[in-house]
Amino acid sequence: MSLLRRTILQTGAALAAGLALPARAASPVYRRGNDADPETLDPHKTSTAAEAHILRDLFEGLLTYDNLGTIIPGAAEGWTVSDDRLTYRFRLRPDGRWSNGDPVTADDFLFSLRRILDPRTAAKYAEVLFPIRNAAAVNAGERPPETLGVAAPDARTLEIGLSEPVPYLLELLTQQTSLPVHRPSLERWGDAFARPGHLVSNGPYALVDWIPNDRITLTRNPHYRDAAAIPIERVDVIPTPDLAAAVRRYAGGEIDSLSDLPADQIASLKERFGAQVRLGPGLGLLAVAFDLRKKPFDDVRVRRALSLALDREFLAEIVWGQTMAPAYSFCPPGLDHALPPPLLPGREDGPIDREEAALRLLAQAGYGPGRPLTVEYRFNVTDNNRNTAIALADAWRGLGVETRFVATDAKTHFAYLRDGGPFDLARMSWIADYSDPQNFLFLLRTGNDGLNAGRWSNPAFDGLLTEAAQERDVDRRAQRLFAAEKIVLDELPWIPLLHYRSKALVSPRLHGMHPNIRNVAPTRYLRLDP
Numbered sequence: 001m002s003l004l005r006r007t008i009l010q011t012g013a014a015l016a017a018g019l020a021l022p023a024r025a026a027s028p029v030y031r032r033g034n035d036a037d038p039e040t041l042d043p044h045k046t047s048t049a050a051e052a053h054i055l056r057d058l059f060e061g062l063l064t065y066d067n068l069g070t071i072i073p074g075a076a077e078g079w080t081v082s083d084d085r086l087t088y089r090f091r092l093r094p095d096g097r098w099s100n101g102d103p104v105t106a107d108d109f110l111f112s113l114r115r116i117l118d119p120r121t122a123a124k125y126a127e128v129l130f131p132i133r134n135a136a137a138v139n140a141g142e143r144p145p146e147t148l149g150v151a152a153p154d155a156r157t158l159e160i161g162l163s164e165p166v167p168y169l170l171e172l173l174t175q176q177t178s179l180p181v182h183r184p185s186l187e188r189w190g191d192a193f194a195r196p197g198h199l200v201s202n203g204p205y206a207l208v209d210w211i212p213n214d215r216i217t218l219t220r221n222p223h224y225r226d227a228a229a230i231p232i233e234r235v236d237v238i239p240t241p242d243l244a245a246a247v248r249r250y251a252g253g254e255i256d257s258l259s260d261l262p263a264d265q266i267a268s269l270k271e272r273f274g275a276q277v278r279l280g281p282g283l284g285l286l287a288v289a290f291d292l293r294k295k296p297f298d299d300v301r302v303r304r305a306l307s308l309a310l311d312r313e314f315l316a317e318i319v320w321g322q323t324m325a326p327a328y329s330f331c332p333p334g335l336d337h338a339l340p341p342p343l344l345p346g347r348e349d350g351p352i353d354r355e356e357a358a359l360r361l362l363a364q365a366g367y368g369p370g371r372p373l374t375v376e377y378r379f380n381v382t383d384n385n386r387n388t389a390i391a392l393a394d395a396w397r398g399l400g401v402e403t404r405f406v407a408t409d410a411k412t413h414f415a416y417l418r419d420g421g422p423f424d425l426a427r428m429s430w431i432a433d434y435s436d437p438q439n440f441l442f443l444l445r446t447g448n449d450g451l452n453a454g455r456w457s458n459p460a461f462d463g464l465l466t467e468a469a470q471e472r473d474v475d476r477r478a479q480r481l482f483a484a485e486k487i488v489l490d491e492l493p494w495i496p497l498l499h500y501r502s503k504a505l506v507s508p509r510l511h512g513m514h515p516n517i518r519n520v521a522p523t524r525y526l527r528l529d530p
Contacts, residue, residue, distance in 0.1 A: 030235045030510070030528050033246055033258040037213050037239040041194040043179040044116040047124040049431075049519070052176050053259065054237055057218055057523050058201040059179040062090050062109065062158070063170050067525035069516030071170055075104055075180070075202065076158070085165035085472050092156040097223035098182050099206040106152035108202075112180040113160075114138075114145035125177045128433055131169060133161040165472045167337045168436040175433070204230055204524040213239060218523075231527040250505050256528065257513065258505040263384050266321035266503070276505055279322060280515020281334060283432040284500025285440060286324065288377075288392070290493060291423045292454045296365060302373070303492040305361040306425075308346050308354040309395045316498055319387045324498035330488050332499040334517050336435045339478050342486040344496070358399055369400060378406040379427035380413035388427075388497075417453035426453060428494060435517060437481040441465060444493055456493030 035050040043055050056065070064074035076090040096104030116123045117138045130136045133149025149161035162169065172178060182200040185193045192198055199207045204226070205218035216237040220230050238255055240246035243262040247269065249255045261269060261277070270277050288306075290297040297303065312326035325332075329341035346354050359368075367373040377392065379385045386407065393403035406423075408416070417426055430451075432439040442448065445465055446457040464484040471477040488494070502519040509529040513521045 028528050028530055030232045030523065030526065031254065031256045032235055032237050032523070033240040033250070033255045033505075034237050035239075035260050036241050038216075041199060041207065041210075042191075043176045043181060044112070044121055044123045046176050050239075050259075054216060054218075055176045055179060056203070056520065057205040057235065058199070058203045058207060059176075060096075060203040061175070061178045061180070062092075062173045064174055065518060065520045065522060067512050067516075067521050068514055069518035069520050071174060074174070075109075079170075085167075086162045088160045088162075088169060090158045090160070092158065093225065094156065095225045096202065097225070098200050098202050099221045099223055100182075100200045101223050102182070102184075102200070103155075104180065104202050105155045106158040107155065108180040108183065109158050110150055110152040111183050113150050113178070114148055115181065115186075116177055117148060118145045123177070125175075128172060128175065128177050131162050131164055131166045131172070133163045135163075164469050166438075166469070167474050167477065168434045168438070171336070171434040171436070204522070205235060215239075226524070230524045232523055235523050247505070250507075256507045256510050259519075261323070261503045261505060263321050263323040263503075266323055269505070273505060276508065278502075278504045278506055278513070278515050280502040280504075280519065281325070281332065281517040282500035282502050282519060283332060283335075283435060283517060285327065285330065285332065285428075285430045285496060286388075286498040286500070287327075287330075287428045287430075287494040287496050289417075289426045289428045289454045290456075290495075291426075292456045292493060294422060294424065296367075296373070297424060297454075299365050300491055301361040301365040302367070303495070304345075305358040305365070305399065306375075306396060306401070307344065307492055307495045308358040308361070309399050309401075310392065310495070310497070311351065311395060312497060315388060315391055319391050320384060320498065323501055323503050325501055327496035327499045330485050330494070330496050331437045331440045332517070334435075335437055337474055337478055338437045339482045341437075342482060342489055344489050355398060362399060362401075367400070372400045372402055374402045374404070376404045376406060376424040377427075378408070378413065378416070378423050378425070380410040381407045385427060418450045420449060420453075420455075423453070428453070431500065437478075437485065438465070438468065441481060441484050441488070444488060452493075454493055456491070458487060458491060461487045461491075 034053055038051040038054060040046060043059060060074045062074055062076040063071055066072050075092055075096050077093045079088055079090045081088055092106055098104060115121055117126050117129060117135050119139055119141045126139045134143055134147050137143040138145055138148050151159045180202060185198060185200045189198045196207055196210050204221055204224050206221040208219050209217040218235040220227055220233045240258060243260060246258050250258055290303055292298050316324050316326045328343045328347045331341045333341060377389055379389050389405055396403055430443060443451045444456055446462050461484050464480045468477045468480040502515055506513050510526060512526040
């Protein structure tokens with residue numbers, strides 16, 4: 001396609017969306033690397049972090065993030081919470097506008113929340129909003145969308161009622177599941193409403209063009225309330241699924257930032273690019289799960305022994321090249337609404353003391369030189385996962401434990417565990433949807449068979465989660481979640497290995513991008529030197 005033809009098409013798409021393209025770019029184009037090309041830009045049908053990065057620029061929820069990962073007012077200028085913490089009342093900004101100039105109203109959010117929970121939408125992530133009253137029943141088709149616990153008494157007021165007093169509702173309202181869609185566009189274009197030329201959004205940027213597997217072009221939304229203060233006028237979002245190739249394009253000056261890096265190249269990347277390599281905290285856990293339905297893994301002494309033998313510093317530093325952090329707790333440190341997490345017993349002991357303690361536990365469980373323990377470890381194949389499996393087996397060999405491997409692709413691995421297949425030990429990983437201990441601890445709740453693959457069940461743990469869900473005092477809720485996590489670290493149905501970290505390459509020309517636990521960097525807060 002010629003440059004002239006592309007320019008004509010882009011201009012036509014922008015005009016169709018109600019945008020006014022500048023006669024001349026006032027700032028350089030920000031070429032932003034993104035993990036993958038989106039499946040869709042319909043916020044209610046997306047589910048990946050790569051899609052969220054783009055939607056965060058295109059749309060604005062009632063709340064949003066700044067470039068430090070802090071939750072800040074978005075389309076709503078303020079809100080109040082009832083004494084029982086079951087009703088939130090939001091006041092929308094008077095100057096909120098869609099990219100075609102239409103006003104953003106409370107009815108837009110009411111329509112959008114009903115739409116994502118309507119089972120006809122088939123939203124992949126609808127369950128994230130189940131704390132809203134009647135949301136689960138609406139999504140199951142047991143109640144009509146009109147019974148959802150959301151109301152719009154007037155154009156600038158939105159009320160959301162909850163079934164439980166969850167303190168993380170405000171964060172849920174920052175996510176793509178809670179973003180509004182422009183109802184007239186949806187009614188006119190149907191499923192095609194999210195395409196260039198049709199998409200009308202209410203965020204800092206508007207969609208101009210989308211060339212699959214090449215780039216998505218955004219331009220500053222002239223109707224956004226702070227448009228004049230946004231330094232970067234145009235963004236080209238470039239998919240970078242091949243991380244090694246993406247690094248080469250970054251080095252060649254074709255891309256200004258990358259949102260992911262090849263873990264096995266971190267050392268060489270640091271040597272080559274220095275401070276341009278940015279590592280930050282993350283909301284993820286890598287762990288080893290036990291099948292509690294099988295002996296001897298129902299014996300806590302065996303589980304504790306295998307945990308004591310592991311060197312998490314080695315795993316983080318050598319195997320994962322500092323792209324992961326050693327995990328001495330189940331929940332990552334720094335979560336909202338949480339106490340500092342409890343730590344694994346034996347953390348302060350030296351390796352020789354831990355190994356001796358592990359050998360004593362195995363001997364008490366009936367294993368030793370005359371009766372070695374044999375385990376089978378299942379994992380999904382990547383270079384890092386294979387290296388991790390070898391490191392685990394090597395550590396356990398020091399206890400006389402023999403380890404066999406079962407390696408499959410990721411789809412097979414997680415489907416096997418989800419469907420209840422038997423195993424000895426298995427690799428588990430989890431990226432949280434929001435920064436709260438509940439979003440980690442619920443994995444091990446009795447009956448959560450799709451994720452609690454080893455079928456661990458502890459009534460005291462379940463009871464603490466139930467009490468926390470009903471607790472209206474945030475401090476007392478945090479204490480109950482702390483106590484629940486302490487049970488997990490004592491019982492070890494999963495051995496926490498590593499906590500995820502974000503990893504990025506950022507050009508010295510780009511300013512305002514800061515590592516944060518939510519791994520967010522809205523473009524509106526960034527600045528690019530010429």
